[in-house]
Amino acid sequence: QKEVEQDPGPLSVPEGAIVSLNCTYSNSAFQYFMWYRQYSRKGPELLMYTYSSGNKEDGRFTAQVDKSSKYISLFIRDSQPSDSATYLCAMNTGNQFYFGTGTSLTVIP
């Protein structure tokens, strides 16, 4: 079993839709939870991070962590074509990071 599971998609939504991206994990020792956005032929860039269970909001993005269910989510409100990218979840314990395989998102104008 992989440490981190993420549905690869692809996911295609109309502009303005609410997008939900999810990851599950198996290691209860994970402490920090992150979401990275990766545009085509670019390196991943850190989008959001959170430490504890609950929600964290940043503009149109909300990161949600449920440690009891070992489940994290990223919600994108009012999605825009510029949000079209691959989204990777990541989590770690110590300095060992574990990444999901990424979900490809396309927002159609």
Added chain:
Amino acid sequence: IAGITQAPTSQILAAGRRMTLRCTQDMRHNAMYWYRQDLGLGLRLIHYSNTAGTTGKGEVPDGYSVSRANTDDFPLTLASAVPSQTSVYFCASSEGTSTGIYGYTFGSGTRLTVV
């Protein structure tokens, strides 16, 4: 512009040849990492360095070597390339090693094709 510079951006390499992928950061980050990214497999850690002078093996280290002579540079060497090493290689760095709150800064990647 602060960040990570990787070179080359892409390369086609004959099997059996030796190749060094270069990575330089100007953020004075302590920790540096090399990942490979393959479709369906995601990012997999090859080698890492928590600080200059130290290195460690990641999930898929075979066929690769690294060195960390100073804080800024972290080259990755393929001693004798094989087709299974065809991948996109990302160098990354982080400010700390004991907390994930800093996250990683990634380079733009090197696309390597071994034929």
